[in-house]
Amino acid sequence: MTEIILSTENLKKSFVMSKTRKVEAVKGISFDVKRGEVFGFLGPNGAGKSTTISMVTTQLKPTSGNIFIDGKSILESPAMARRKIGVVAQHNNLDRGLTARENLIYHAKYFGIDDKTANKRADEYLEKFGLTDRQNDYVKSYSGGMAQRLKIARAIMHNPEILFLDEPTTGLDPSYRAILWEQMLALNKTGTTIFLTTHYMEEPEQLADRIAIVDQGELKAIGTVDELKALIPSKNIISIKLARLDPKFVDQAKALPEVKNATITNDVLLLYMKENKPDFNRILEWVNKLDSPLQNISLSASSLDDVFVHLTGKGSVKND
Ligand SMILES: Nc1ncnc2c1ncn2[C@@H]1O[C@H](COP(=O)(O)OP(=O)(O)OP(=O)(O)O)[C@@H](O)[C@H]1O
Ligand SMILES: [Mg+2]
Structure with a gap:
């Protein structure tokens, strides 16, 4: 064998x-x-x-x-x-x-x-x-x-x-x-x-x-x-909308072990995560400690479907 x-x-x-x-x-x-x-x-x-x-x-x-x-x-x-x-x-x-x-x-x-x-x-x-x-x-x-x-x-x-x-x-x-x-x-x-x-x-x-x-x-x-x-541009991004954005949040976010990079775009704090399945709760804990009320938080992750489209230029069958 x-x-x-x-x-x-x-x-x-x-x-x-x-x-x-x-x-x-x-x-x-x-x-x-x-x-x-x-x-x-x-x-x-x-x-x-x-x-x-x-x-x-x-x-x-x-x-x-x-x-x-x-x-x-x-x-x-x-x-x-x-x-x-x-x-x-x-x-x-x-x-x-x-x-x-x-x-x-x-x-x-x-x-x-x-x-x-x-x-x-x-x-x-x-x-x-x-x-x-x-x-x-x-x-x-x-x-x-x-x-x-x-x-x-x-x-x-x-x-x-x-x-x-x-x-x-x-x-x-x-x-x-x-x-x-x-x-x-x-x-x-x-x-x-x-x-x-x-x-x-x-x-x-x-x-x-x-x-x-x-x-x-x-x-x-x-x-x-x-x-x-990992072959396609990361979509493992957490978007955070806060009542007040402070540029120092970016540096604080970058210091978190699970965060690869962070930016502020269109008044939204974006965290680029290292893992494919980031620990959402840990990020939420961190956000709640910031002295600015949270208005919205969302995660978008890449799927196999995204990889398929990226590599073949064609859509796959979606199973609803
Ligand atoms: N017996 C055959 N004679 C001539 N052409 C063939 C034959 N079998 C397959 N082909 C051609 O070979 C190519 C690949 O076909 P194949 O059936 O392997 O695709 P597939 O990836 O299984 O597609 P599908 O998702 O539609 O099942 C196609 O262009 C098809 O027309
Ligand atoms: Mg076939």
Whole structure:
């Protein structure tokens, strides 16, 4: 077992679109995913996310570059890689002519899982994803959200070491989105690495250990949420409106350990904080000791959404 579960080296993919047009969907991406982490892979439509997932899950051959799962090149040993990975593709690739239960059991059989274990897991996941009542119905009779839930159940039937989820929560109602996350985090706790693409920024912001942002086939940034936020001009600013402003407040504020810088702009005292999540209460305590009544105080913090817009020039999906 290697510490790096997935590694790509200068991964490229070109598609022939017409006689005269070729598109380089992935333009030489290199990154590592550590075993056990929740890894967010974000980018606008057409960035190359699904193309990358298809390549690292052995479904699509790269134009050039290399991919390693658990230290072994998947181009040389695709069958070994397939046992270690689970995939929830963006499109519906269930067998529509089979029942939900058959989809799960056949998948487990393909991976050599014995009948007893397969049936036990199928029971558990059908229950978990709210499909027990419909387990013997053909998948072609399923709603979009039900099919999505079944795809996720199927992907984890063989206990993959790394699970790839390409926009898994799209089409799921809020309660199943929460169930999916609960399931993913439970799997992650038992050691499964989670590789996720999504357009809902609050999911990776809250749940991912590290995030990569891609755009137009290129890797724009990679790091923890806080590391990515540090790439953009700080918005961790506390604005303080006081009845009377004294220039000495600026110097006093600068002397506070959590304050990076302070200025007075438009009769408002602005504190630029060192931390991404400053201790608002401590600042409030300090303000209350100043001999000037407080009229207003507010905090604006940068979000992953701001980082996404900054790096790609495009907005993400806001989840209200
Ligand atoms: N099979 C294919 N044949 C030709 N072009 C393709 C194929 N698959 C993807 N592309 C092109 O590659 C580029 C990247 O597509 P990809 O599906 O990887 O993007 P994505 O980041 O997953 O976007 P989305 O958020 O819309 O799912 C696009 O320009 C797309 O048109
Ligand atoms: Mg996609």
